[in-house]
Amino acid sequence: MIFDRLKRFVVVLDCPEAASPPVFSSGESVAGRVVLELSGEARLGALQLHAQGCAKVHWTESRSAGSSTAYTQSYGDQVDFLSHRQTLLAPPDNGDITVLQAGRHEFPFTFQLPETLATSFEGKHGSIRYWIKAKLHRPWASAKRAKKEFTVIEPIDINTPALLAPQAGAKEKLARAWYCNRGLVSVSAKIDRKGYTPGEVIPIFAEIDNCTTRTVVPKAAIIQTQTFIARGTKKQKKSVVASIVGDSIAAGKREVWHGRALKIPPVGPSILQCRVIHVEYALKVCIDIPGTSKLFLELPLVIGTIPLHPFGSRTSSISSQYSVNIDWLRLGIPEQPEAPPDYSSVASSEGCIEALAPPCQDVPSNALEGSFFAYIQEFRFRPPPLYSEVDPNPPSESNSRPRCMTC
Incomplete structure (x- = not known):
């Protein structure tokens, strides 16, 4: 009989690791095959594939209306994320029946997931599920169905x-x-x-x-x-x-x-x-x-x-x-180290007054404080020359003559 000849009918997904469950994300391609094993020659009809993913919610609430009257109200909704249909084995155009010999037969398939999906979820009042169904039509017998579920995980990058x-x-x-x-x-x-x-x-x-x-x-x-x-x-x-x-x-x-x-x-x-x-x-x-x-x-x-x-x-x-957002462009490390500033530009009276003044409102008060700013600033200027007892620039003889007090 036809029932005895169909030994195995399953949906297999291609995964990098066979032991791990299939996991995908939006925009990826899903590939696999429908495996059909027959113990003898069999006459078959169409083989159809349907991939679906949706979010469903449902719950009921009981309400009392008076001392003895109560009624139950149901709530439910559904959102479809995926609906893909594909025919893997089609009957001949002349209306004949496809005949397959005994053994193992594989029908590959592939499709791409949409760009907008939701992560798989199982909750008390709802779920988000994804699955692939294969349906095999057979003459003079009921259709055979196979189902394979897979998981979708939408990436959430916390580095934002x-x-x-x-x-x-x-x-x-x-x-x-x-x-x-x-x-x-x-x-x-x-x-x-x-x-x-x-x-x-x-x-x-x-x-x-x-x-x-x-x-x-x-x-x-x-x-x-x-x-x-x-x-x-x-x-x-x-x-x-x-x-x-x-x-x-x-x-x-x-x-x-x-x-x-x-x-x-x-x-x-x-x-x-x-x-x-x-x-x-x-x-x-x-x-x-x-x-x-x-x-x-x-x-x-x-x-x-x-x-x-x-x-x-x-x-x-x-x-x-x-507790501040540091402006990386403003504190960027220059390609060529700058020369150290002159003492007059650092220790001038105007600079001292500005240093003691309250910070500007558009710059955080503690943005330039702490060890982190010192770590950035140490790359901005070249180090000062090494200390030496010998003056590398001795004064000339004209500059060393004593000046006359009467001049």
Whole structure:
């Protein structure tokens, strides 16, 4: 029978490493083959290929209308990213049936992904999936189907000015208990940049002032927020992916975090360009105050896929230390070292007055301070000549004669 002759029918994707799952990004070419193994001669119809990728969201909400009446409302939406169809085996033009001999038969295929895609995702109320389906038509039998899923990861490069910018914030809260003021709790926190990749460590710099009569406990966590959008309604799901707990702060004391480390676990990247599904991250610093609500400070994060370059890491740490954006064109290293300036141009009275004057508004006050500017400036001027006891330019005899006081 025909059913017995079809031993194997699968979709295989070409990957550099056979053991690793197939992963692609937008604009890349997807190549593979449909493998068909027959135990005997078989008469077959058309073999069609369909590649599809979409984002789907769906959830239900129960609402009560009165004491005994309730109804359920459903929300759902879909966005298609990919739809490619291809015929790998077509029946002859005269309407006859294609006959294949026993053995292994491969039908290669290739297609290019669109330039706009979203990263694969699996959530509680939605998903973003990509797959390839092969459909084999057979006379006097039901069609045979094979399916192969693949993963899409959209690259997010954190080596961009927006994601290398430091993030900082401050908040305070008046602790109350039974209509009595217990004091003020304030927190200020800062991280060196906005973009990170899984496996990196986020150094947290924070100051917590506890001016209350109670002991408070500082905490920090990375929060993932999944947002599902359908018919103008949003559904969110928040979860903690990593957290740390600091030491207790007694009443009237201050705690300082000098780069408290919080490691990012292996989580999916941020999804910001999909219309129905968003995946966002944030660093949340929390102060647990007994007897009242907690104090929260939130700093945005973006989890990327392209890690920080070594040069970007150095510049980002410097910018976070001085909290300024250094103009690299203005502080560029010249090709030929300049001669050192004259003493008169450095120590003139006008120069001293300008040095003591407040800095110009269009230049950051601390842009030319610190060891980094000294490191750049040491390449701008040639070093002074070596010290010697012998004068290399002795005075001439005419210049050495004593002048007459009466002249």
